[in-house]
Amino acid sequence: MFCDECKKRPATVHVTKIVNGQKSEVNLCEECARAHHKEWSMAYDNNFPINKFLAGLLGFDTGKTAGSVNLNLHGPGKCEHCGASYSQISQTGRLGCHQCYGRFQDKVEPLLRRVQGSNRHTGKVPKRSGGSIRLQREIQNLRVRLQQHVSNEEFEQAARLRDQIRELEKGMAE
Amino acid sequence: MRDRFVNQALTKWMEGTGKESEIVISSRVRLARNLCDIPFPNVATAEQAKAVVSQVERAIKDAAVEQTSGDLIFVNLEELAPLDRLVLVDKHLISPQHAEEAAGKGLILRADEAVSVLINEEDHLRIQCLFPGLQLEEAWELASRIDDILESKLDFAFDEKLGYLTACPTNVGTGLRASVMMHLPALVLTNQASRVLASLSQIGMTVRGLYGEGTDATGNLFQISNQVTLGRSEEEIISNLVVVATQLIDHERMARQVLLKETKPQLEDRVCRAYGTLTSARIINSQEAMTLLSNVRLGIDLGIIRGVSPQVLNEMLVLTRPAFLQKLAGRELSPFERDVQRAALIRERFNLDG
Ligand SMILES: [Zn+2]
Ligand SMILES: [Zn+2]
Numbered sequence: 001m002f003c004d005e006c007k008k009r010p011a012t013v014h015v016t017k018i019v020n021g022q023k024s025e026v027n028l029c030e031e032c033a034r035a036h037h038k039e040w041s042m043a044y045d046n047n048f049p050i051n052k053f054l055a056g057l058l059g060f061d062t063g064k065t066a067g068s069v070n071l072n073l074h075g076p077g078k079c080e081h082c083g084a085s086y087s088q089i090s091q092t093g094r095l096g097c098h099q100c101y102g103r104f105q106d107k108v109e110p111l112l113r114r115v116q117g118s119n120r121h122t123g124k125v126p127k128r129s130g131g132s133i134r135l136q137r138e139i140q141n142l143r144v145r146l147q148q149h150v151s152n153e154e155f156e157q158a159a160r161l162r163d164q165i166r167e168l169e170k171g172m173a174e
Numbered sequence: 175m176r177d178r179f180v181n182q183a184l185t186k187w188m189e190g191t192g193k194e195s196e197i198v199i200s201s202r203v204r205l206a207r208n209l210c211d212i213p214f215p216n217v218a219t220a221e222q223a224k225a226v227v228s229q230v231e232r233a234i235k236d237a238a239v240e241q242t243s244g245d246l247i248f249v250n251l252e253e254l255a256p257l258d259r260l261v262l263v264d265k266h267l268i269s270p271q272h273a274e275e276a277a278g279k280g281l282i283l284r285a286d287e288a289v290s291v292l293i294n295e296e297d298h299l300r301i302q303c304l305f306p307g308l309q310l311e312e313a314w315e316l317a318s319r320i321d322d323i324l325e326s327k328l329d330f331a332f333d334e335k336l337g338y339l340t341a342c343p344t345n346v347g348t349g350l351r352a353s354v355m356m357h358l359p360a361l362v363l364t365n366q367a368s369r370v371l372a373s374l375s376q377i378g379m380t381v382r383g384l385y386g387e388g389t390d391a392t393g394n395l396f397q398i399s400n401q402v403t404l405g406r407s408e409e410e411i412i413s414n415l416v417v418v419a420t421q422l423i424d425h426e427r428m429a430r431q432v433l434l435k436e437t438k439p440q441l442e443d444r445v446c447r448a449y450g451t452l453t454s455a456r457i458i459n460s461q462e463a464m465t466l467l468s469n470v471r472l473g474i475d476l477g478i479i480r481g482v483s484p485q486v487l488n489e490m491l492v493l494t495r496p497a498f499l500q501k502l503a504g505r506e507l508s509p510f511e512r513d514v515q516r517a518a519l520i521r522e523r524f525n526l527d528g
Binding site for chain 2: 001010011012013014030033034081082083084092093094095096097098101108111112115116117118119120121122123124125126127128129133
């Protein structure tokens with residue numbers, strides 16, 4: 001979700017306002033939120049120690065999601081699968097289908113890196129359709145452990161893992 | 175069966191139980207999932223939307239037979255009256271967007287309301303688990319289990335590199351949005367709330383505050399959630415949020431102790447006046463009710479008010495909402511009538527305990 005104000009940066013502050021009993025939501029980036037702070041008495045003070053305290057604790061790169069995001073890219077053509085055009089996507093901030101990710105890859109990837117700070121999924125993999133990916137992940141994990149055993153000169157365990165990896169790789173080839 | 179979700183006010187997250195429940199009202203985990211080969215809801219035709227609903231309905235029925243997840247119930251939102259849909263919004267079971275345009279939309283609910291799956295909201299599926307208190311790990315485990323049940327019957331859009339593909343790029347990857355609803359009156363009273371909460375956005379957290387017309391945050395309630403969904407595992411996202419929530423709990427507790435130590439008479443006056451107003455008022459709007467209920471809740475937590483159950487705030491947050499008041503009255507009410515009804519309902523509820 002992008003900032004209602006500048007429409008460039010990701011919205012990180014969401015404020016529900018009630019005026020005359022009517023609820024409305026404003027979604028702002030930190031920068032625009034700061035500019036609004038008097039309006040809803042939010043005093044932004046970056047020097048507050050909890051900042052660094054939490055950042056240090058979590059080991060986050062605090063600058064990750066900063067920087068502007070330009071959604072007004074003039075992407076060529078349309079997605080063949082759903083018919084969404086890039087101007088449509090940049091207007092709504094929504095992709096049309098799962099194939100749009102591939103179709104507009106060169107636009108989406110840099111955006112993801114800016115909004116998400118990453119472009120590689122490291123989480124859950126679906127059991128059924130993600131079969132080969134699960135296998136790959138498992139092999140990857142085993143390789144890391146194998147490397148550890150090798151550097152610890154625990155060759156017996158290393159040999160066992162090597163056999164396991166070979167078994168799994170055979171399964172992948174099939 | 176379906177009626178019970180709209181007629182019965184109390185739901186699991188209002189129980190006021192769970193870890194740290196004096197400060198954390200509820201924990202929620204949401205997973206965004208989409209079916210392969212059907213455009214996302216914002217682009218899908220009416221026909222395609224219908225196909226999603228029927229595929230999911232069938233999947234739930236098949237899964238129920240196999241995995242005894244029989245307590246999952248399918249609801250076609252089109253068949254619910256608009257007011258009943260708003261009641262589901264008040265109970266935090268569906269989003270306002272989902273209630274507004276019911277055409278082509280569905281919902282799966284577990285009997286205890288801890289699970290709701292929204293069909294054709296922004297994504298084809300939004301799996302939500304809502305627990306009382308700080309129970310993010312529990313909520314994630316349950317959501318993941320529901321995800322597995324659905325995935326055993328449905329082909330989800332998944333990319334090796336990008337993970338679960340979603341309509342909005344801000345959800346891609348894990349599709350996981352975890353959040354905690356926190357009651358932070360002492361941080362607000364000591365003017366720390368805005369600074370503390372603003373700083374959270376710098377560490378990848380999003381803060382949602384409910385602000386009223388004045389300067390006070392209504393009900394002193396804040397929702398903290400993860401901003402990033404890609405490049406971190408689900409467990410990392412959940413544990414980061416738990417750490418942040420725990421920090422906020424500590425800060426709130428410290429602020430409460432400072433208030434109690436430095437400004438006890440003022441604090442007691444504030445709490446007791448709020449209690450007095452709630453138990454005597456004849457007309458009360460929802461914003462005033464929220465503010466006063468927050469003060470009373472603080473008073474209960476600090477032992478200034480005794481004999482009132484702490485869950486009264488959680489319950490009243492839902493019961494005094496316009497949709498619920500109208501549901502209870504069995505007819506549409508003008509704003510003034512609602513304010514009268516609300517005051518009566520609150521008096522009645524407090525008399526139960528007091
Ligand atoms: Zn902005
Ligand atoms: Zn597409």
